[in-house]
Amino acid sequence: MQKEIPLQDMQQDNEFERYESQFKALADKKRLHIMNILTQRGKTCVCDLAPLMGMTQSKLSYHLKILWDAGIIHKETKGTNSYYSINTKEINHLLSHELCCIFKPSC
Amino acid sequence: MQKEIPLQDMQQDNEFERYESQFKALADKKRLHIMNILTQRGKTCVCDLAPLMGMTQSKLSYHLKILWDAGIIHKETKGTNSYYSINTKEINHLLSHELCCIFKPSC
DNA sequence: AAAATTAATCAAAAAAAATTGATTAACATG
DNA sequence: CATGTTAATCAATTTTTTTTGATTAATTTT
Numbered sequence: 001m002q003k004e005i006p007l008q009d010m011q012q013d014n015e016f017e018r019y020e021s022q023f024k025a026l027a028d029k030k031r032l033h034i035m036n037i038l039t040q041r042g043k044t045c046v047c048d049l050a051p052l053m054g055m056t057q058s059k060l061s062y063h064l065k066i067l068w069d070a071g072i073i074h075k076e077t078k079g080t081n082s083y084y085s086i087n088t089k090e091i092n093h094l095l096s097h098e099l100c101c102i103f104k105p106s107c
Numbered sequence: 108m109q110k111e112i113p114l115q116d117m118q119q120d121n122e123f124e125r126y127e128s129q130f131k132a133l134a135d136k137k138r139l140h141i142m143n144i145l146t147q148r149g150k151t152c153v154c155d156l157a158p159l160m161g162m163t164q165s166k167l168s169y170h171l172k173i174l175w176d177a178g179i180i181h182k183e184t185k186g187t188n189s190y191y192s193i194n195t196k197e198i199n200h201l202l203s204h205e206l207c208c209i210f211k212p213s214c
Numbered sequence: 215a216a217a218a219t220t221a222a223t224c225a226a227a228a229a230a231a232a233t234t235g236a237t238t239a240a241c242a243t244g
Numbered sequence: 245c246a247t248g249t250t251a252a253t254c255a256a257t258t259t260t261t262t263t264t265g266a267t268t269a270a271t272t273t274t
Contacts, residue, residue, distance in 0.1 A: 015209070016139045023134035028262095032123045046221060059263065061222055080220040080271045095203055102122075135232090153251060166233065168252055173231095187241050187250040 022094055025070035030055070031063050035086065038073065039103040043085040129201055132177035137162070138170050139209075142193065145180065146210040150192040 025031060030053070037052055038044055050060050064084055067073045072090050076083045091103055132138060137160070144159055145151055157167050171191055174180045179197050183190045198210055 012143075013136070016136045016143075019139060019206075019209075020134060020136045023130045024261095027127060027130035027134040029120070029123045029127045032126060036119075036123075047219090056264080057221065058223085058265075062262075065222085077221090077270095082221060093203055093205055095206075096199065096201055097203075098200055099126075099202075102126075131231095154249090163234080164251065165235075165253085169232075172252085184240095184251090189251060 019094075022070045022072060022090075025067050025072055028063070031067055034060075034063060034067065035073075035103055038084060038086050043076070043083045046082045046084070049084070126201075129177045129179060129197075132174050132179055135170070138174055141167075141170060141174065142180075142210055145191060145193050150181075150183070150190045153189045153191070156191070 026035070034049070034053060037049065041048075046057070046060060046064070049064075050057055053060060055063075064073070064075075068075050068084070072087050072094070074085045074087050076085075086103060091100060095103070133142070141156070141160060144156065148155075153164070153167060153171070156171075157164055160167060162170075171180070171182075175182050175191070179194050179201070181192045181194050183192075193210055198207060202210070
């Protein structure tokens with residue numbers, strides 16, 4: 001027998017779950033740094049990002065996957081290269097204008 | 108011998124560190140729920156919050172401390188009771204207007 | 215077609231965060 | 245002053261996340 005859970009609570013729970021994963025993605029200095037670099041440089045190849053971050057390829061892939069799974073960066077593959085960039089729409093939806101500035105070259 | 112680190116990088120590192128702790132605080136479903144309740148009810152006593160969250164006192168204290176350390180909630184003690192509330196200023200600085208709505212009774 | 219390049223994935227180990235139950239500290243009440 | 249209430253802290257355990265190094269898969273180049 002399953003416990004009755006009101007529909008509204010379930011929707012809210014799902015909403016919280018999505019935000020949880022997005023905040024989790026941002027809750028790390030290294031990943032904030034990645035976000036900042038992607039902002040400055042725009043679409044960037046993993047092969048360029050690795051030396052900029054001073055990170056091994058495998059570690060970088062792990063962190064990029066977390067950002068990508070949370071939907072806050074885009075991914076594009078060309079041949080053997082992968083290019084990542086900020087999902088501006090999602091970031092705008094999530095963060096204050098002030099804070100978005102850290103992830104915007106214009107500021 | 109210490110490695111030279113440019114001043115700008117250090118400042119940025121500190122900035123990232125602060126945001127890291129704030130996002131970390133928000134990167135948990137239970138804590139988002141706490142934030143939501145504080146938003147709905149305003150200043151709330153721990154003794155009221157515990158049954159609302161269905162949490163033991165010790166666990167709740169742990170999570171409140173994380174939110175408070177990150178500076179996104181206020182704390183006020185009266186006698187043996189502690190009251191917590193949203194730090195609206197800090198939340199506004201951090202989150203988009205849309206998202207603030209989850210933490211604002213007016214929306 | 216073989217060799218080289220790039221990035222994702224995997225499994226094991228290490229590190230960090232969360233949970234639990236008990237204790238402590240501060241205050242309030244009879 | 246003894247008792248009860250509230251919330252913070254602590255230590256031990258469990259769970260989750262991160263790191264590491266190796267392997268794999270896909271594509272490109274020679």
